[in-house]
Amino acid sequence: xxxxxxxxxxxxxxxxxxxxxxxxxxxxxxxxxxxxxxxxxxxxxxxxxxxxxxxxxxxxxxxxxxxxxxxxxxxxxxxxxxxxxxxxxxxxxxxxxxxxxxxxxxxxxxxxxxxxxxxxxxxxxxxxxxxxxxxxxxxxxxxxxxxxxxxxxxxxxxxxxxxxxxxxxxxxxxxxxxxxxxxxxxxxxxxxxxxxxxx
Amino acid sequence: xxxxxxxxxxxxxxxxxxxxxxxxxxxxxxxxxxxxxxxxxxxxxxxxxxxxxxxxxxxxxxxxxxxxxxxxxxxxxxxxxxxxxxxxxxxxxxxxxxxxxxxxxxxxxxxxxxxxxxxxxxxxxxxxxxxxxxxxxxxxxxxxxxxxxxxxxxxxxxxxxxxxxxxxxxxxxxxxxxxxxxxxxxxxxxxxxxxxxxx
Numbered sequence: 316x317x318x319x320x321x322x323x324x325x326x327x328x329x330x331x332x333x334x335x336x337x338x339x340x341x342x343x344x345x346x347x348x349x350x351x352x353x354x355x356x357x358x359x360x361x362x363x364x365x366x367x368x369x370x371x372x373x374x375x376x377x378x379x380x381x382x383x384x385x386x387x388x389x390x391x392x393x394x395x396x397x398x399x400x401x402x403x404x405x406x407x408x409x410x411x412x413x414x415x416x417x418x419x420x421x422x423x424x425x426x427x428x429x430x431x432x433x434x435x436x437x438x439x440x441x442x443x444x445x446x447x448x449x450x451x452x453x454x455x456x457x458x459x460x461x462x463x464x465x466x467x468x469x470x471x472x473x474x475x476x477x478x479x480x481x482x483x484x485x486x487x488x489x490x491x492x493x494x495x496x497x498x499x500x501x502x503x504x505x506x507x508x509x510x511x512x513x514x
Numbered sequence: 515x516x517x518x519x520x521x522x523x524x525x526x527x528x529x530x531x532x533x534x535x536x537x538x539x540x541x542x543x544x545x546x547x548x549x550x551x552x553x554x555x556x557x558x559x560x561x562x563x564x565x566x567x568x569x570x571x572x573x574x575x576x577x578x579x580x581x582x583x584x585x586x587x588x589x590x591x592x593x594x595x596x597x598x599x600x601x602x603x604x605x606x607x608x609x610x611x612x613x614x615x616x617x618x619x620x621x622x623x624x625x626x627x628x629x630x631x632x633x634x635x636x637x638x639x640x641x642x643x644x645x646x647x648x649x650x651x652x653x654x655x656x657x658x659x660x661x662x663x664x665x666x667x668x669x670x671x672x673x674x675x676x677x678x679x680x681x682x683x684x685x686x687x688x689x690x691x692x693x694x695x696x697x698x699x700x701x702x703x704x705x706x707x708x709x710x711x712x713x
Binding site: 316317318319320322327328332336337360364382411421457458459475497498499500501502503506 | 516517518519521526527529533534535536550559563655656657658659690696697698699700701705
């Protein structure tokens with residue numbers, strides 16, 4: 316896995332040929348149990364790396380299109396899975412916890428429910444006030460700037476824009492880690508405001 | 515290939531297990547012939563993508579440790595190869611042009627000779643004043659901030675620091691694209707100044 320902007324955050328990626336972007340996953344290394352977000356399959360090298368850092372306690376899935384390898388990794392590691400409360404009735408895999416707006420999975424990792432995206436209640440995650448993690452709605456196909464899903468993917472554009480505006484109002488965001496495309500590691504809050512200005 | 519911060523720049527990467535970082539290559543798409551920098555092997559998908567954008571006219575190698583797949587790609591595409599003038603006498607592959615300080619390979623792509631790195635005259639490349647491309651000396655193992663090679667890799671630390679100071683004095687740098695690790699796509703000039711402050 317690759318070190319991200321903090322030494323307790325790691326990432327791994329897989330290139331997607333259809334969109335010519337990387338899909339990304341995150342590991343937050345914590346004394347009380349590590350957390351993976353939207354995990355893709357791990358190579359044996361990355362799996363060993365993760366194990367050397369303490370394995371996995373929780374897997375968070377931001378939306379039902381980002382299940383990826385969560386079930387397999389949970390099976391192998393014994394991790395529990397958390398997913399969006401608004402998808403509870405139809406989520407494709409079994410989960411242990413359903414997260415809704417403002418809820419903290421563990422201290423320092425707070426769920427933010429987004430609306431109008433392609434699935435109900437897609438989660439963004441705010442990690443210790445300064446790192447925002449997004450699944451699908453906020454993404455980046457061009458390095459250094461953020462975008463949102465195209466209109467034909469949104470269930471309600473007005474709600475989606477309002478959700479992104481809410482993210483842009485968060486203070487102290489340094490980094491925006493996206494599930495799809497290029498994460499922004501400097502001036503994340505500014506990148507969110509620039510995004511809102513384009514909507 | 516992935517779109518970088520400009521629509522005429524693309525990149526592709528390969529994860530390096532020894533260092534837990536990505537190695538990166540760049541393609542600059544130009545009406546007068548595309549240029550690859552420190553090219554790694556291309557997947558068939560990326561190779562088709564590159565061909566659809568006009569193939570390759572030039573390959574630039576920043577230093578003899580970054581030859582990577584240059585020879586094979588030149589053989590297949592007919593591209594010419596440019597490399598550091600200071601390595602001309604011992605360069606591991608045949609080249610068509612030797613670049614020294616201030617020299618432009620094509621309009622808008624200027625070579626900057628660095629000193630004190632692990633090879634003589636390692637090249638950085640300044641692309642249209644705003645994008646700096648580095649090979650080995652300036653790199654990023656932690657996302658969002660730059661670093662230099664460790665002391666035991668440098669032939670002369672004082673000269674290496676002076677070379678990085680010179681890069682940090684370039685005005686108008688938006689992005690710093692590194693051969694090894696995390697490129698900086700926002701505030702590249704500031705990231706260079708921050709780097710210098712740590713040396």
